[in-house]
Amino acid sequence: MKKVLTKEEVLHVADLARIEVSDSEVEKYQEELGKLLSDVEQINMVENYDDERLIAPWTEETKLREDSEGTMLNPKEVIENAPRRAGNYIAVPVVISENESEGA
Amino acid sequence: MNNNYIPTIGIEVHVELKTNTKIFSNSKNGYGQMANSLTNVVDLGYPGTLPTLNEKVIELAIKAATVLNCKIRRQMHFDRKNYFYPDNPKNYQITQAETPIGYDGYVEIDLDGEKKKIYIEEMHIEEDTCKSTHKSGKTYLDFNRAGVPLIEIVTKPCISSPLEAKLYLEKLKELLFYTDVSDCKMEEGSMRADANISLRKNESDPLGTKVEIKNIGSISNVKLSLEKEWERQTKMLDNNEYFKEQTRRFDDKKNDTVLMRVKETGNDYRYFPEPDIPFVYITDEMIENAKKKIPMLPDERKKVYIEKNIPEVNAKKLVEHRELSDFLNSLLDKNVDFVVACNLLLGDISAYLNKEEKKLSETTLTKEKFIELVNKVSSKEISSKNVKDILKDVLETELSIKEIISKSGIKNISDDETINKIIDKIIENNQESVKDYKDGKDRAIKYLMGQVMKETKGSVNPEKAMNLLKVKLQSI
Amino acid sequence: MTNYLEKSVKEINELLKNKKIKPIDLVNEAFERIENNSELNAYITLNKEEAVKKAIELEDKEVDNILFGLPIAVKDNIVTKGLRTTAASHILENFTPIYDATVVEKINKNNMIIIGKTNMDEFAMGSSSRTSYFGAPRNPWNKTKISGGSSGGSAVTIAANDVLFALGTDTGGSIRQPASYCGIVGMKPTYGRVSRYGMIAFASSLDQIGPMTKNVYNNALLLNVIAGHDDKDLTSSRKEVEDYTSLIGQDIKGKKIAIPNYFVSDIVSKEIKEKLENVIELLKEKGAIVDYVDMKYLENAVTLYQIIAMGEASSNLARFDGIRYGTSYEDPNGIYDLYVKTRSNGFGKEVKRRIMVGSYLLSGENAKIYYNKALAIRDDISKEFKKVFEKYDYIIGPTTTTTAYDLTDPMDDPSKSFMDDVLSIPVNMAGLPGLNLPIGTSEDNMPIGMQIIGDKFTEASIYQLAAFLEKEIDFCGGVKYE
Structure with a gap:
């Protein structure tokens, strides 16, 4: 089965992934993504044995960590690799207005 | 308020958990410290880092789920x-979408003497984001x-008034604070509330367009913002104005809600x-262990205090002052006068703590010392004035009450002979007042009593002195 | 040039103990070899200054273990404190980590010397190492051929005899497949056997770090160093580590071996099947029991891989945004522009394609349609393996369907790189250990490899069979252990 992705779908995915897709690239992506998704589509032809899922081949359950403090970085180390900084802060080059900010 | 429409309200609350370290890393969970001083490579999302899971988070979440009557x-x-x-x-944020730790719970609020259950849809564990400050273009x-x-607690859309929303949040805060799950300080962001509200004409109508109000700074503002929103939407509906699902925030200065963004095609997370x-x-063991750490809850405390003859208004005050309530609870198995104990705690001791900006734990008051003090007061061996005089020593020295009393020179005059001698002297020097008393002027006895207190510098058992004074005056 | 690195590990260890040579001699020789082989493009970053410094420091130390003072190459998606780590991507071109991966700590604790960071497919996405921002490595057997990937540089430097030890990572075959193409031994351990802390994640539920070496014994020695529980990785196992050399040299008589029919179907080239046939005959001759078995879902593994690996990757690579570290777009017009420009300039074509597909597969209702379905079938594959291992000690087959192909072969088919891993992917899906062992060469003199798969935590037993065959097959001039 050949899967075809619309231009809008490609642009929506590009937006989700924060990847730029120029007008000239849209068609190429439509084709390439379409090809991969046609492969992936095959999954729906396969009948699974039961509904149990394997999220990861974990061998053991989570062992919880004791609530005691470990070593931390100093602010200098934190900002060391950041392309933009100011004082002890890592900076982002543009304003995000209060109205836009999302809570957790 | 226009009552043409019935509001349907749901509330989402985020609370920061009271742990030493973060949820997925062992850096410190702290507030108000130097920027970027409480992090490690895991918090910064460095390539190759992986999460670990803090056991305290699970314990606190179980406690919260338990007091919110959730299934675990x-x-x-x-x-x-x-x-x-x-x-x-x-x-990406690590959260629980499929398997929230708690679900199908409720919180009971007291609505004009009637109980109402506010149903909890689910509560889940997740991580907080970093703090961003916006200043001059950056x-x-x-x-x-x-x-x-964090734990996020989501109610079902079952709250039917702004007042209920307020009562729910107060109750939630009380429960989470008492179980040491969170500080619940809205001003520091350790408790944050989002509310959503929609209006409809009748209970049988489908739900109206939902408006969410994000990040409301205080419980009273939750109530206020919902009232404002109720009002705003009512006007729009009455004018047949159409509006889209949207997110708003409450502006303190405008005293109204302000549009943040209109919701487009749902978020694709x-x-x-x-x-x-x-x-x-x-x-089971984890649940039992967590439950063991749940102290007596506020409602239960109030009930117990009232049973100990503490007036309801004082019982409420005690519960609002967690440390004092905990202290009093440590005496519950002791045979002491709880009314006196309560009065001491809410009276002189509270006044001292407020003035000195101290916690009870920062004073030298011990359980034993407090019991000794309560007993001295309830047996009238010392007066309330005496308490005021010796309070500093009680709270700031290691001395026992007995030692403090003897040091401060309080002689509690309680033997009849001594008191009578003093009364005789006062009567002799105040014949005018005695005459007034005999003429039926009741005020005179108060004056005479005052003189007795003055003479003894307040160290006489007042009740006893009054009785003896009356006997003496009648015999004249 | 000296030739110490052509001796066995035991011989080198003796020389070091007897002060006949110093670690610096090994380091100098390794760099000389790497220099002579520079056209192979096996390395992204050399650690010359620090390696020399470390070698000199070691002169005052007691030779405390068999790997003491030996040079090792580390794949460039494993972070090294103070040493540039790029994952072969422009977006990390100038990234210097501020912490060490757990495996790197273990290597350092054993006084091995990190010689450099090896070339690879960008973020390990690919099977020919040609998606590297730093250009593809070349196969030492034939420089016009690919090395395989993604751990191409590590395979190349071992095959070229630059060093005796290298670390690779394997998400769908990225250790075993280049090992097969370059004719070396590569082990992907059981999921959870080696800590992933500090491995730049591609697909977290499939990734595993493993050793790449010239022979089986050395491979087991390196696994001894890197295996073990790590508190920093919740998916790492608390199961005790054994001595992985302990069964080497033991007979394999009576061992039960299964060959899935799919592994010898038409997808595999004739000459590879022939070479495997020879091995099967040999095994039977030596008293092993070999059966062909049917296993369901194996043919679906690539599809599962595309869904799960790309889905996880789209999330794992979201952190590269130009804010906290890495290459950042200089002059963005707004926050959205910063993200988009940084990522579009920073990632290569293959990586962007995979992120896009992964994002699509998780978006909206797709997560339910594709992702959950894939996890359900993944569980079924895992159970199929379990069934086989109830009866058999090993599953064997070819590692790859062909030998290494030309560097100039087209890269425009987006499915091709996945199909290269068709035989190795099922092992990652089930979290099993799998090893590539060279078993011969093709007509055009390119290496052919076989895959030995065991049940979880049976690495020692895999080494047993591998070492047995290694000795019998006498690939490439034989092995030297003593």
Whole structure:
């Protein structure tokens, strides 16, 4: 089965992934993504044995960590690799207005 | 308020958990420290880093689920919520979408003497984002908050008035604070509330367009903002004005809600199970251990205090002052006068703590010392004036009450002979007043009594002195 | 040039103990070899200054273990404190980590010397190492051929005899497949056997770090160093580590071996099947029991891989946004522009394609349609393996369907790189250990490899069979252990 992705779908995915897709690239992506998704589509032809899922081949359950403090970085180390900084802060080059900010 | 429409309200609350360290890393969970001083490579989302899971978070979540009457999930995992935002270091947040630790719970509120259950849809564990400050064309990121443990508590849309919303939040805060799950300080952001409200004409109508109010700064503002929103939407509906699902915030200065954004085609968070954290199993033992750490809850405390003859208004005050209430609770198995104990705690001791800006634990008051003090007061061996005089010594020295009393020279005059001698002297020097008394002027006896107190510098048992004075005056 | 690195590990260890040579001699020789082989493009970053410094420091130390003072190459998606780590991507071109991966700590604790960071497919996405921002490595057997990937540089430097030890990572075959193409031994351990802390994640539920070496014994020695529980990785196992050399040299008589029919179907080239046939005959001759078995879902593994690996990758690579570290777009017009420009300029074509597909597969209702379905079938595959291992000690087959192909072969088919891993992917799906062992060469003199798969935590037993065959097959001039 050949899967075809619309231009809008490609642009929506590009937006989700924060990847730029120029007008000239849209068609190429439509084709390439379409090809991969046609492969992936095959999954729906396969009948699974039961509904149990394997999220990861974990061998053991989570062992919880004791609530005691470990070593931390100093602010200098934190900002060391950041392309933009100011004082002890890592900076982002543009304003995000209060109205836009999302809570957790 | 226009009552043409019935509001349907749901509330989402985030609380920061009171742990030493973050949820997925062992850096410190702290507030108000130097920017970017409480982080490590995990919090910063460095390439190659992996999460670990703090056991205290699970314990506190179980406690919260328990007091919110939730069912507890026995096998759970985490999920990734994917969205790009500068305050989201990995550009995904680790949360629980599929298997929230608690579900199907309720909180009971007291609505004009009637109980109402506010139903909890679910409560889940997740990580906090970092703090961003917006200033002069730039955004500054402080990762100290990144990875602080949160629980999010989501009600069903079953709240039917702004007042109920307020009562629910107060109750929630009280419960989470008392169980040491969280500080619940809205002003510091350790408790944050979002509310959503829609209006409809009749209970049988479908729900109206939902408006969400985000990040409301105080419980009273939750009530206020919902009232304003009720009012605003009512006007629009009455004018047949159409509005879209949207997110607003409450503006303190305008005293009204302000539009943040109109909701477009729902957010596409691309949830999927977090592969870096294997299943977590909540065992009976973990639940029992967490439950053991739940102290007596506020409602129960009030009931017990009232049974001990403490007036309801004082019982409420005690519960609002957690430390004093805990202290009083440590005496519950002792045979002391709880009314006196309560009065001491809420009276002179509270006044001292407020003035000195201290906690009770920062004074030298011990359980034993307090019992001694209560007993001295209830047996009238010392007067309330005496208490005021010796309070500093009681709270600031290691001396016992007995030692303090003897040091301060309080001689409690309680033998009849001594008191009578003093009364004789006062009567002799105040014949005018005695005459007044005999003429039926009641005020005179108070004056005479005052003189007795003055003479003894307040160290006489007042009740006894009054009785003896009356006897003496009648015999004249 | 000296030739110490052509001796066995035991011989070198003796020389070091007897002060006949110093670690610096090994380091100098390794760099000389790497220099002579520079056209192979096996390395992204050399650690010359620090390696020399470390070698000199070691002169005052007691030779405390068999790997003491030996040079090792580390794949460039494993972070090294103070040493540039790029994952072969422009977006990390100038990234210097501020912490060490757990495996790196273990290597350092054993006084091995990190010689450099090896070339690879960008973020390990690919099977020919040609998606590297730093250009593809070349196969030492024939420089016009690919090395395989993604751990191409590590395979190349071992095959070229630059060093005796290298670390690779394997998400769908990225250790075993280049090992097969370059004729070396590569082990992907059980999921959870080696800590992933500090491995730049591609697909977290499939990734595993493993050793790449010239022979089986050395491979087991390196696994001894890197295996073990790590508190920093919740998916790492608390199961005790054994001595992985302990069964080497033991007979394999009576061992039960299964060959899935799919592994010898038409997808595999004739000459590879022939070479495997020879091995099967040999095994039977030596008293092993070999059966062909049917296993369901194996043919679906690539599809599962595309869904799960790309889904996880789209999330794992979201952190590269130009804010906290890495290459950042200089002059963005707004936050959205910063993200988009940084990522579009920073990632290569293959990586962007995979992120896009992964995002699509998780978006909206797709997560339910594709992702959950894939996890359900993944569980079924895992159970199929379990069933086979109830009866058999090993599953064997070819590692790859062909030998290494030309560097100039087209890269425009987006499915091709996945199909290269068709035989190795099922092992990652089930979290099993799998090893590539060279078993011969093709007509055009390119190496052919076989895959030995065991049940979880049976690495020692895999080494037993591998070492047995290694001795019998006498690939490439034989092995030297003593």
